[in-house]
Amino acid sequence: MVALCLVIGIPMAQAESLRDAILAAWAHDPDAKAAAVDSKASKKTANALDSLFPSGPVLNGQYLDDHFIGSKVGYTTYQGSVSLPLWLPGQGTASVKDALTSVATADARLQVHRLLMAVRVLDVTSASTILKNEIFNLEKTRRILSQTLESSQRALTAGEISATDHEAVVAEYEDIESTISDKQQQLATFQSELQALTGSDVIPELNSLDGRIIPLKIHKLDPEKDPRVRLVDARLKKAQAAFDVAKHSYMPNPTIGVQISRQEQYQSPWDTQVGVVFQAALPSRARNTPMLMKDVSEIGAARRDAELARRKVRVEYARLRSQIASSLSVRKHAETSKTVLLKRADQLESAWRTGEVPLIEYIRARRGALEAEQRMAKAEVVWHAALVRLVLMMGETL
Secondary structure (H helix, E strand, O other): OHHOOOOOOOOOOOOOEHHHHHHHHHHOOOOHHHHHHHHHHHHHHHHHHOOOOOOEEEEEEEEHHHHOOOOOEEEEEEEEEEEOOOOOOHHHHHHHHHHHHHHHHHHHHHHHHHHHHHHHHHHHHHHHHHHHHHHHHHHHHHHHHHHHHHHHHHHHOOOOHHHHHHHHHHHHHHHHHHHHHHHHHHHHHHHHHHHHHHHHOOOOOOOOOOOOOOOOOHHOOOOOHHHHHHHHHHHHHHOOOOOHHHHOOOOOEEEEEEEEEEEEEOOOOOOEEEEEEEEEEOOOHHHHHHHHHHHHHHHHHHHHHHHHHHHHHHHHHHHHHHHHHHHHHHHHHHHHHHHHHHHHHHHHHHHHHOOOOOOHHHHHHHHHHHHHHHHHHHHHHHHHHHHHHHHHHOOOOO
């Protein structure tokens, strides 16, 4: 059924395509810009961690003098040292991998945000297109009823129909008028939202799709390509990388350096000394176990989220496939129903003018034809929107 949907001709030129609207929404979205900043920050962090030492050098200095306590010995000591922290075995590599997973997570988060923004533009476009088509059908019916109302008024004046029949035409005409006003107000609301999202209130063209927009590989749908699935997978890898860092950080980083000591004492032969300084804190379960268990819990939560996300995406894929098939079926039957009901309404209009059928029967037929047109217009939009949504969920750009 989806393959049949791809056999579509080249559309007529439109004011704006859906692709342009989505790209404009991405360009106007402040959250997307913030996500892009997060990605750049994560990349810089990964580059910075790929170094020989986990942090910068540590300077230490001491000055001791016995004159402060009133001693006459004249003993003074100057000491200074510079030391560097060292990576624990495997800790540096694990830290770099952890930073790289942060980059992947930030990129995946950006793709998910773009997907949500694109779907929002698609939803607003779909609702606006449905309303626009409904208003078109209502205005066409209003023009027909306007002519009927004039004929009814003349027939009432001539005594050919009852006041009740004429009032039925008036009521139907006024109902159409109020419905048009309501639909126009709803359309204006959606156009305002479209203006906020894309910077333009022009409704993108949705019902005309070609090979440039719909990839030919759409029949090979794979939920694993969904940006939301990729995000939860990236978060799982991030949690596992953080656990790997914690596993290799079983003690504080040791430091090693050089120390110089100068002693000034009366007739002392050992006035200057140079040596090596090394410092290391021993491992502690009180420190390591809570740190490891915290990361273990995060891995468990990430695995849960990954499974739930896959289930949700699979259900959504199945729903969209079913929606495409059902909307195409509804469109087919609605098109047949519309053709038949429009023909019947035209025939009843002629029959009413010749006095063969009551006016109310013609009004009911015209209402039935309008409802069929509305069902067909809605089904036409629904299957196009579902098809585009599938493409977006595959991580493809229109």
